[in-house]
Each structure stands twice: as structure tokens, then as C-alpha cells.
Amino acid sequence: MQPVACPQCGEPASLTNDNPWRPFCSERCKMIDLGEWFEETRSIPSESPDWGDHGDGEPPSYQ
Numbered sequence: 001m002q003p004v005a006c007p008q009c010g011e012p013a014s015l016t017n018d019n020p021w022r023p024f025c026s027e028r029c030k031m032i033d034l035g036e037w038f039e040e041t042r043s044i045p046s047e048s049p050d051w052g053d054h055g056d057g058e059p060p061s062y063q
Contacts, residue, residue: 008033 003012008029015022024030036042 001014001016003014004023005011006013006023006025006029008024011025011029013019013021013023013025019025021027021030024033033042
């Protein structure tokens, strides 16, 4: 299998079972990426939730 670029550093990384850090090239790159998710410097963009016609941006209260 052809190596791919590590998503963190760009170095070649193997996607085979003998690479425990795949798709990363090393444990270091995997941990850097995980840290970025924890610090919220990486995220998956999404639309804000639609809270209905309240107009105040707050979720409805269920009392």
C-alpha cells in the first residue's frame, strides 16, 4: 500500500495494520492532533441550532 501524508506534519505515513498511529506517522503527531481537538483549535463546522421563534437565541425552557 502506498504511504499517505500524515495529516499533522505531512511526512509519509503507512495505513497498514503495522502502524498503530495510522493515519499519523507517529504517536507524537497523533497526540498533537488530539490536543488541538481538546483545546478546540480544531472543530467540525456546523450551523447553529434552530431554537424556534423565540428570537433570543436561547433554547426553549421546559418547565
